[in-house]
Amino acid sequence: MSDFAKLVGAEGPVTVVGGRTRWHVGGAVHSDAREVHAPSGVVSYDPAEMTVTVRAGTTTAELTATLAGADQRCALPERGGTVGGSVVIGENHPEVSGRGWLTSSVLQVTYISAEGKVVRGGGPTVKNVSGFDLPRLIVGSLGTLGLVEEVILRTNPIPPRSQWVESHDADPFTIASQVLRPSAVLWNGSSTRVLLEGHAPDVAASLNSLTSIGSWSEVDGSFDLPQYRWSLQPAELNGCSGTFVASIGVGTVWRDEPQPRPALSPSVIEISTRMKSNFDPTGRLNPGRSAF
């Protein structure tokens, strides 16, 4: 049994504290819940294999720095906080088209169950269909099904060149037809920023094809993103107004106010409720917080 498993134990309400960067998501945790911290540190990193094994309490900043040392990166958003916190929140990187979806990048999870047992799901290799997919269940679960101790993540090479460009006159909805696989297309209602990545000649060629739909200048990075994420369909984005940054082609919109929680269907709620009670029959894991 791991030290973290002992710490979590098998009884009484318990909550894991990460970086508190998304503490509000899913509702307030009951005040009687005992606070614990997940262990930290990169356990092993094999750049040639493009996977990293990292403990949940590691800061995303530390992980980012470790990977950058081998010219790699991963799908976790680099917005502060811990690896475990980011995995259970489940948000994708704003440049998701270049980084990949978080849910596809968590290869293996090790978590402590409500009964205080160490449980492992998934596997260490980049491809795996051995049994039911516990990693995908844990991503976005807000710590309500198990408390994450360690994960194995897929990593990716940092492209030889990354360049943000901005236009005030281009129609953001026509960019996808001009550029193959932009890593991000962000639009704030008046201007558009596009992240082009790849071999230098490809980036130059993409920039060149963009000039047919507007004038562009190089910029240092993305827009500052408002605090709250909204999840919309890509087709709905042209209706955005007010203060916002929208990820064209993806559907994420950042705003100053939170998105009203969409109503889930009764059947989805039924499955989710059963899931929660199957994994945490006494409701001791992060009590008060709900993922659905």
Add this chain to the structure above:
Amino acid sequence: MTTADDALLADLKRVLGDRVRADSAERALLRRDASVFDGGSAGPTCLCESTEEVQRVVRIALAHGRSVVPRGAGTGLAGGAIPLGAPVIISLSRMNRILEVDTDSRNAWVEPGVVNLDLTKHLTPLGYHFAPDPSSQQVCTIGGNVGNNSGGPHCLAYGVTNAHILAIEVVLADGEIVTLGGLDAEPSGYDLRGVFIGGEGMLGITTKVAVRITPNPPAVRTLLLSFDTPRDAAATVSAVIAAGIVPAAMEVMDQRITIAVENYVNVGYPRDAGAVLLAEVDGLPDGVDIDAQRISDIGREHGATDVRQAASDEERMLLWKGRKTAFGAVAQIAPNYYLHDTVVPRSKLADTLEEVYRIAEEHDLAVVNVFHAGDGNLHPLLLFDGQEPGIYDRVHAAGAKIVEASLAAGGVLSGEHGIGVEKQPYMHQMFSEDDLDHQERLRHAFDPACRSNPGKVIPVGHSCADIQSLRNVPEEVWG
């Protein structure tokens, strides 16, 4: 036939008319899928044509105390679609319409019986394709791809099925209809969509799927590298990944299968090479030339004796045709094959491959290797004549050793074919009791009574509910 069966059939016929099949030929056919496993007796087969029909059939089966098994094209290689305990078979192959394609949002709604390649053919004139491309894509269905979270040669860069599914309409084992996931960027709640994929028909029945469609890349370069040994080919694959290149595909074939393929398609695969590596990069013209050159250089550093780049689209297609018909070509060597599927870390490919040859020799079996090398996904084919007495014992014994060797190398039980009944006995080698218990809890959240495809994946004896639902069948049922 018993009165219980008569009553079940009568109820099913009221919904489906002559689209219920219960004659002995049909039932015999459905005892198996493309694996070597025989499920025993299939119950009646229902050729459903709509979600509502699936729902009604599920409810009728439930009322008669029978489980259901969803079935696509039956090309699964782990016995996922074989019947255990005379279940009602729900065939989705007639639900094969492409319902809606939205190129602006890059998604499409399809029915589960749509054949994988038919979807891509439909999308080609629009400039898109469906990225997962199993070698069986001419026949396997999208519902089966979702059921097994299938991969294919081009899943190296693009990801397996799970990365290409946005939403799934499911008929649950109690007959409820539910949509998992959605077309929006990050649907809220647990990722039930993600969890459902690879559920091998045990979490419910897929009746509609929203897939992501992928734009066709403007430039593609396909390289054929020849080596003296499979070890050199495998080492090249590891070195390419280590160099930070993520090709669209990297497939390896050893000499024996290369010769068989060449006899079959005649496209100039070298007969004298110990192994070949088919590597493909796609994207914009300049970048693909850079990567093709780097792969070629890395290959030569690792002993490539020849590097050839496909000169035309036609040549490229022919090379791929060779790779994708490899399993068919095997028939020249032996009447039967058993295709294994494990994954190892890419740095362990060469060693594990040698171990596979050694295991085959030890069991006096011929083996050929043709596999998705880029992600460490081994596919040893054990070749044999099924008529030879006792042969299956040797084949299974060798298979068990291959699984053991893959796990010992830090690998996993299956990369894309799933667990089904095939790998069930090995689950304990990869997972603890507690791990399996949690997989079971996940399953029960979808199907608490274990009515959908019971008896697979989780090792026998682990789940009481599964055994219960298999035993519910009247004894004399269906012979």
